[in-house]
Amino acid sequence: MASSETGAPNGQRAESASASASASAGASALTVGQRVDRASDNAQEAWSRTRDTVNDLKDRLDIEGRVERNPYGMVAAALGVGYVLGGGLFSPLTGRLVGFGVRMGLKLAAIPFLENELRGLTESMINGESDDSSSESQGGERKSHRKSTNKGR
Amino acid sequence: MEMTEQFEKTARDIEERIRPQIDEAKKKVLDMNEQVIGYIKQNPGKCLLGAVAAGYIIGRIARR
Numbered sequence: 150m151a152s153s154e155t156g157a158p159n160g161q162r163a164e165s166a167s168a169s170a171s172a173s174a175g176a177s178a179l180t181v182g183q184r185v186d187r188a189s190d191n192a193q194e195a196w197s198r199t200r201d202t203v204n205d206l207k208d209r210l211d212i213e214g215r216v217e218r219n220p221y222g223m224v225a226a227a228l229g230v231g232y233v234l235g236g237g238l239f240s241p242l243t244g245r246l247v248g249f250g251v252r253m254g255l256k257l258a259a260i261p262f263l264e265n266e267l268r269g270l271t272e273s274m275i276n277g278e279s280d281d282s283s284s285e286s287q288g289g290e291r292k293s294h295r296k297s298t299n300k301g302r
Numbered sequence: 303m304e305m306t307e308q309f310e311k312t313a314r315d316i317e318e319r320i321r322p323q324i325d326e327a328k329k330k331v332l333d334m335n336e337q338v339i340g341y342i343k344q345n346p347g348k349c350l351l352g353a354v355a356a357g358y359i360i361g362r363i364a365r366r
Contacts, residue, residue: 216346220339223346227353234354235361240366 218224237243342349 151320212350214347214352217343220349224342224349225351227350228357228360231354231359232361232364233357235358235365237357237361237364240361240364255314 212223232238
């Protein structure tokens with residue numbers, strides 16, 4: 150008989166089998182529990198890290214402070230961000246707006262420049278006329294002086 | 303001469319009549335501006351998200 154060959158009775162073998170089964174079941178239950186604990190720990194760690202990162206980002210960006218200092222500017226910036234996100238960057242409307250802005254900027258930049266140029270031009274013209282008149286008068290004097298000297302001779 | 307004086311008088315009358323309305327309108331605009339700034343400062347997240355959403359919609363419309 151096999152049982153007599155191994156030297157263990159049937160009852161003992163059954164007990165050992167049940168013990169090993171319960172031990173393996175306990176081990177598997179323990180590992181599941183450990184896994185759950187580890188997963189919850191990891192989740193808590195990830196959550197705290199995310200919270201810290203978000204808080205750090207908030208502190209660095211200082212959105213509330215910026216809004217406090219410049220409310221309209223921040224709203225305009227947010228509007229611009231939304232416009233870009235909506236895909237309006239490369240659109241005809243953007244082209245028209247940019248063109249209008251460039252034209253206005255050039256006009257505003259060109260007006261003082263043109264004003265200065267015109268002022269310089271008019272000043273130079275006035276000075277030139279006065280120089281011409283003075284040179285003409287000097288020339289006339291020279292001519293009359295020559296005439297008088299010729300007459301004297 | 304008389305015509306000029308009459309013209310000046312008419313202009314002055316019109317100015318006197320319009321001046322309070324202009325002042326009132328100016329005051330209303332300033333009050334509204336203060337209210338808007340106060341609202342933005344009280345609700346920065348809401349205002350910024352709303353502005354982003356509005357910009358997104360405008361961008362989507364402009365892209366078409």
